[in-house]
Amino acid sequence: MNHHLLVIGEIHRGKIDPTTYEILGAAQQLRSKGIEKVGVFLGSGEIKFEEIQKPLHFGANYIYGLENPIFDELAFHVSAQLIINTIQKLKPTIIMAAATTQGTTLMPYIAAKLHTGLTADCTGFDIDPADGTLLQIRPAIGGNIMATIKTKTYPQMATVRPNTFQPVHGEYSDSMIVIEEDHVSYPSGFLYNDFIEEDHNLDIAQAKIVCSGGRGLKNSQNFSLIEELSQCLNGCVGGSRVAVEQGWISFPHQVGLSGKTISPDFYIALGISGAIQHLAGMQTSRYIIAINRDPEAQIFQLADFGIVGDVLEILPQIIKVLKQRKKK
Amino acid sequence: MEMIVLIKQVPEIGEAKIDPETGTLNRKGIPLTINPIDLNALELALQIKENHSGTIRVVTMGPEFAEKALREALALGCDEAFLLTGNEFAASDTYATSYALAQFITFLKPWDIIITGEKAIDGDTGQVGPEVASFLDIPILTYAIHCQMINHSYFLIKRTIETGIQKITLPPPFLITVTKGMNTPRFPTLRGKVAARQREIRKFNAQSLHLLPDSIGFSGSPTRVVKIENYKIDRKGVILKDLDPTLMANKFVEFLIERGAL
Numbered sequence: 001m002n003h004h005l006l007v008i009g010e011i012h013r014g015k016i017d018p019t020t021y022e023i024l025g026a027a028q029q030l031r032s033k034g035i036e037k038v039g040v041f042l043g044s045g046e047i048k049f050e051e052i053q054k055p056l057h058f059g060a061n062y063i064y065g066l067e068n069p070i071f072d073e074l075a076f077h078v079s080a081q082l083i084i085n086t087i088q089k090l091k092p093t094i095i096m097a098a099a100t101t102q103g104t105t106l107m108p109y110i111a112a113k114l115h116t117g118l119t120a121d122c123t124g125f126d127i128d129p130a131d132g133t134l135l136q137i138r139p140a141i142g143g144n145i146m147a148t149i150k151t152k153t154y155p156q157m158a159t160v161r162p163n164t165f166q167p168v169h170g171e172y173s174d175s176m177i178v179i180e181e182d183h184v185s186y187p188s189g190f191l192y193n194d195f196i197e198e199d200h201n202l203d204i205a206q207a208k209i210v211c212s213g214g215r216g217l218k219n220s221q222n223f224s225l226i227e228e229l230s231q232c233l234n235g236c237v238g239g240s241r242v243a244v245e246q247g248w249i250s251f252p253h254q255v256g257l258s259g260k261t262i263s264p265d266f267y268i269a270l271g272i273s274g275a276i277q278h279l280a281g282m283q284t285s286r287y288i289i290a291i292n293r294d295p296e297a298q299i300f301q302l303a304d305f306g307i308v309g310d311v312l313e314i315l316p317q318i319i320k321v322l323k324q325r326k327k328k
Numbered sequence: 329m330e331m332i333v334l335i336k337q338v339p340e341i342g343e344a345k346i347d348p349e350t351g352t353l354n355r356k357g358i359p360l361t362i363n364p365i366d367l368n369a370l371e372l373a374l375q376i377k378e379n380h381s382g383t384i385r386v387v388t389m390g391p392e393f394a395e396k397a398l399r400e401a402l403a404l405g406c407d408e409a410f411l412l413t414g415n416e417f418a419a420s421d422t423y424a425t426s427y428a429l430a431q432f433i434t435f436l437k438p439w440d441i442i443i444t445g446e447k448a449i450d451g452d453t454g455q456v457g458p459e460v461a462s463f464l465d466i467p468i469l470t471y472a473i474h475c476q477m478i479n480h481s482y483f484l485i486k487r488t489i490e491t492g493i494q495k496i497t498l499p500p501p502f503l504i505t506v507t508k509g510m511n512t513p514r515f516p517t518l519r520g521k522v523a524a525r526q527r528e529i530r531k532f533n534a535q536s537l538h539l540l541p542d543s544i545g546f547s548g549s550p551t552r553v554v555k556i557e558n559y560k561i562d563r564k565g566v567i568l569k570d571l572d573p574t575l576m577a578n579k580f581v582e583f584l585i586e587r588g589a590l
Contacts, residue, residue, distance in 0.1 A: 012491075074487075074496045076458075077467045101489040105470045108422070108455040112462035117423055117550030120453035140556065141341065141452055148555035187467065189482070189499040196493045203490045209589060233589060244509075251473070251509025252488050257341070257449040258364050258508045266589050276341050277449065287587055288563065289580070300567055305583045307576045308569040317577035325581065325590075 001132025002036040006092035006155075007060070008083060009042045010102055011071075014051060016042065018206065019098030021058050021167035023160050026096070026125055028059045028168040033127040035094070037061050041086055043071040043079060047179055056177070059170035064090065065179040073192045080109040082182050087114065092155050094134050099159035100205070107159050117151035119158045121261065123284050134158070141257070141280050162206050163263045164284065204253055209235030209266045212255055212282075215242040216271020216292060216311045223248040225315045226270060232322040238262070240272045256281035271311040274299030291315070329382035329477065329500075331373045332433060333406065334444035334460070335366040337390050337397040341449060362397045365445030367513035368506045372475055373443050374405050374514065380477050383407045385436060389417055389428060395529050403516035403524035410436070414533035416541055421549035422455040428544050429456070430463030431537055440500040441483070446471055446507050454505070461503035469496070470505045 005027050010017035020040060027038045039062045040055045047065040055063060064086060070078050083106065087095065095110075097103035099121040111118035124137035124146075134156045140147040151157065204210050211233065213226035223243065230237045239249040241256055255262055257277040267285035272278060274290075274297055282288070283302055290303040291311045300306045307314055339358045362370075373384045386401040388394050389412035398409035412432055420428065433442065442461070447454035454470070461468035473493065474486035484497050488507060516524070534544055542548060566583075568576050584590050 074469065074494060075467065076469075077461070077465075080462070101471050101487075104454050105458055105468060108426075108458035109462040109468055111455075112423065112426060112459040115423075115550075117421060118455060118459075119551060120422075120455055135554070141450055146557050147553050148557075150552050150554050151550055152552060153550040187498075189497075190467075191497045192494070193484075193497060194495040196495070205490060233584070251507065254508070257452060261452065266584065266587070280452070287589075289583065291580075295567075295569060300565065302563060303565045303567065304563045305580070306565060306567040307580060308567060309573065309576060314573050314577055314580075317573050318580050321577050321581045322590075 001034050001093070003034050003094050003127075003134070004037040004090075004092045005035050005039070005094040005096065006087065006090060007038065007040045008095060008097035008103065008106065009040045009055065010098060010100065011042050011044045011052070014044070014046065014048055016051060016054060017098065017100070019100060019160070019162045020055060022162065022165040023096050023098060024055060024058045024060055025167045026160060026165040028170055030125060030127055034132055035127070039064055039090065039092065041066070041083065043068065043082060045069040045072040049177070053177055056175045057169060057171055058167050061172050061175055063177045065177065067179065067181050068184065070184055070186065073186070073190070075187050075190050076105050076109060078184055078187055080106050080113070082184060084110055084113055085182060087155070095155045095157045096160055099161050103159050107157060111157050114155065116153040116155055116157055119149045119151065121161045122158045123161050123164045123263070125158070139280070139284055141276075161261070161263055161284065163208075163265070204236045204238045204255065205260055205262050207236035207262075207264050209233045209268070210238045210255070210262060210264045211235050211268045211270065212238035212240065212272060213243050213248070213270045214240035214272030217243065217248065218312070220246070220248045222312060225319065228319050229268070229270075229315060229322070232319060232326070235266070240278050241275075269299050270315060272299055273297040274302070329376055329380055329441065329480070330439040331376065331382055331384045332436060332439050332442045333366070333369050333373050333384060333386045333401070334429060334442065334456070335370065335386055335388050335397060335401060336363045336448045337361070337388065337394045338363045338448055338450040360393070360396065362400055363445055363448045363450075365447065365449070365506065365508050368508055368510050369443045369445050370401055370404055370406065371511045371513040372506055375511070376477055377405070385410065385439070387429065387432065387436075388412070389420070389425060398529050399524045399527070400516065402527050403520040404514060405520065409527070409529045411529055411531045412533075413531055416534040416539075416545045419546040419549065420544065421551045422451075422453055422459055423550050424544050424548035426456050426459030426463055427548065428539060430460045431539060432532065433460065433464060435537060442503040444503070444505055446505045457503060457505040464503070467498060467502040469498070469502060472504050472506045473509050475504060475506070475510070
């Protein structure tokens, strides 16, 4: 099977999102197994050539840019239709997008309209040597279980967990860029009022280092130690369900099944015992580091490095060491 | 405001533990409950009803015992409860689930808005909401953290995305998926619980909805789980214990430096 993979790329304020390059990295790994052509779809109100040609250096054969102001708005049902029009024109056999707030909204809307399956939040891919179909691998809830999923309809669609794949440099001599316009009418009554940008500390899903605090911090004053550590490491602050419910940190920072599922390079769990619902939200992190008083805490089953001890005693020491190191 | 709330019954995994031998979830004896984020969806509907009047119809698809989840929703103050049930629906993936729900919701017309949780904590896909909206061909807004009815023709919605919060106003019809941060779900009153026991749960199967067997359940599902494997977490964990806190703090920082965090 010679596959044609279309990546539904993301572009925000004129800049391509890192996740687009990550998916291209995943695609590169499958090149020798039957992925022949890889394209990137980019929809935006304003398409700038110098930005949208960038994926051509990361293994894309072609870029399909579609200029339409609707992509900068919140009418997903309309932007989904524009993407569907493009899919029907390009006829890819596989479609991937990042499991971001945008990707997880558009992809299911598109998949249902195309009457095909969609696999959520994948962390691995392969091609079945027997029949050439895409194997989509994702962690299942409940500890260390991986599920492999196949789609019997075409196109085979998947969303990809951010921070899971590395971009890979690669160029193809026959690469090309197409920029088109498509006209749709704006849905009546829709009004995109405002965007309130929050500090960058909010985006735990795309952070390389996440410092997360839980019950062991005891109160909101102690929780500020997490923020201090995070600053020392240029990381983002996360929290367990308890930390959010106690109001020590706001909901968008919650890691776990009822919050966000993340996969940073370093996940530092402080005073978090590791309930299933928390572990499911961070178990695919590259390195897991934990400090907890209870030597039996489940978090240690997943930890690469752990300290059994009182987080309130050890954390200030760590911050001190890091600050001294910075001074030097 | 005519509202439909979609809920799912899930195992209470907050209570579950991983079996250290097998590394898998020990499901034995875990009670079933309404998906926690669906409680936020119900709460939103109840608040709209209280502040502006309206009706709430709650819908789920599942086995017979999912009736319990619907009764909990009735106890909170929902007006009517509907259960899509039958073996024909078993082993549905998100596509087949959404198709069946959308067909049923069409059957329930007229309605203004559909509310559901951002995802179910057992499947963790978050796909059913947007897929239902797609089948119904209505606008979708996901990850809502605030939803306010301005007047009968407009809603103000705030949604959380990676970098901040977006604000939008739009008219019904639409489907909205809510996050846990939106509100604090109420508990049922004793009187509500007692009253809910007497209420009728209206049950429908595939036949009564004229759904073709090939379009639902396992045969209507385009995706297949072909393999489930336990992977060994190959974390050669170094766990420090009973050492001087300063020493452990230094080891902690060393670990970060060696792996390139600093």
